[in-house]
Amino acid sequence: MHDAWLLFHRQNNAEILAPLSYLKTIIRNLLFDRRRRSTFESTTDAPFEQAIGNVEVTSASPEQDVAARQIMSRVMDTIDAMPERQRKAIRMYHFDGMKLREIAQELDISVALVHKLIADGVKICMQIRKEEL
Structure with a gap:
C-alpha cells in the first residue's frame, strides 16, 4: 500500500x-x-529439473510443421498477388516494422487508407488460414 501511495502522490493530481x-x-x-x-x-534458485517441471512441451509433429509451412506459403503467395499498394503496405508494416504514418508518407496516401489496406489484407490472410485448418 505504501508503494502505491508513493507512486500516486508523485503524479500531478x-x-x-x-x-x-x-x-x-x-x-x-x-x-x-x-x-x-x-x-x-x-x-531461479530451484534445481533445473524442478524448474522445467511446470513447462509445457509444445513441440510440433513433422506433419504439423509441414502443414504450417504450406499455410504460410499460401499466405505469402496471397500477399504477393495483392494490389501493389496493399502488398507494399502489408510488407512495410508486418515485415519491416514501419508505423502507419511512415507507410502513409512512403506511399503518399492517408493514414486511414494505409490502415484499411492492411486490415483488408490481414482479413484475407486470416480467411486462408482458417480454410487450411
Whole structure:
C-alpha cells in the first residue's frame, strides 16, 4: 500500500480525472509485478529439473510443421498477388516494422487508407488460414 501511495502522490493530481480508479490501477499493477517477481524468484534458485517441471512441451509433429509451412506459403503467395499498394503496405508494416504514418508518407496516401489496406489484407490472410485448418 505504501508503494502505491508513493507512486500516486508523485503524479500531478490536478491532471488525474478519476483519482480512486487511478490508485486502484496502481495497486493492481504492483500486485501483478510482485506475483511475477515471486514466480521468477521461485524458479531461479530451484534445481533445473524442478524448474522445467511446470513447462509445457509444445513441440510440433513433422506433419504439423509441414502443414504450417504450406499455410504460410499460401499466405505469402496471397500477399504477393495483392494490389501493389496493399502488398507494399502489408510488407512495410508486418515485415519491416514501419508505423502507419511512415507507410502513409512512403506511399503518399492517408493514414486511414494505409490502415484499411492492411486490415483488408490481414482479413484475407486470416480467411486462408482458417480454410487450411
